[in-house]
Amino acid sequence: MKRFRFTLTAICLVLLWLGWTDVSLFLRNxxxxxxxxxxxxxxxxxxxxxxxxxxxxxxxxxxxxxxxxxxxxxxxxxxxxxxxxxxxxxxxxxxxxxxxxxxxxxxxxxxxxxxxxxxxxxxxxxxxxxxxxxxxxxxxxxxxxxxxxxxxxxxxxxxxxxxxxxxxxGKEPARIRGFFFLGLGLLGLLKVGSMWRNTGKDAAPETENPL
Known part of the structure; x- marks a missing residue:
């Protein structure tokens, strides 16, 4: 499961990098x-x-x-x-x-x-x-x-x-693709974050009953 989360995180970071590359290119041009x-x-x-x-x-x-x-x-x-x-x-x-x-x-x-x-x-x-x-x-x-x-x-x-x-x-800067990649990457990172939080809750030891 950890390997999947690391893989998903890496994919999201690549999407963010590709998205920012496209967006910055569009904003300059x-x-x-x-x-x-x-x-x-x-x-x-x-x-x-x-x-x-x-x-x-x-x-x-x-x-x-x-x-x-x-x-x-x-x-x-x-x-x-x-x-x-x-x-x-x-x-x-x-x-x-x-x-x-x-x-x-x-x-x-x-x-x-x-x-x-x-x-x-x-x-x-x-x-x-x-x-x-x-x-x-x-x-x-x-x-x-x-x-x-x-x-x-x-x-x-x-x-x-x-x-x-x-x-x-005839080639022009991509107008939408970069924003799409950024959104997809951010959503993916939010999903990974929620998976880590849920794992932490599941792994937390139960408090013993003093009685």
Missing amino acids: RTPQSVSVADLIQNGPPREWLHVTGGYQNLLEGISTSGTLELEAFLIPLRLSPGAQPIDILVETRDPHIIQLLQDYYFKFDSTAEQQAYQEAHAGDFLGRRDITGMLVGGLVASGNKDKLLKLAQEEGLDISENIIFLSE
Whole structure:
């Protein structure tokens, strides 16, 4: 029984930690912080939820992170100027418009000339300026994903900065999950406390009758 209570206490503490992590992240990021690509590269991220302006993308440098023929997400460099090296910002995007553009470019046409014509017809999308709203890739689980993305980019021959910044486009801070975890953790600790109190009452020796 004691082992169960210790296990339950540990689970509750983990829930409290996860809940506070989410809640504090949400409180720091009520709205996305607007920052230019130049400031982001020079000074680093001011917050976790960002609206990055003034960047240039090249979709042809995009790397599929799906690992299959089903294109679901791409890792795309975001530069201060076209062709700038090394790459300081990588954006993981699931934007349906970008996914469709790249699907058409790679699978719809039978010749390089057709691909080139398609690229020129959508030059503003393939090689234009683009503002990005998303969150920094961080945290325990996300750090492992970040390492995989970095390795993938390096394997594709991209010139990556030592201080590379990863953004997940479209991702927002969790608004409810943290409060739910906090509540669940607190209720669990109250339950554990009541179990310890009941155990103490059951273990207390009975008072002998003086008569």
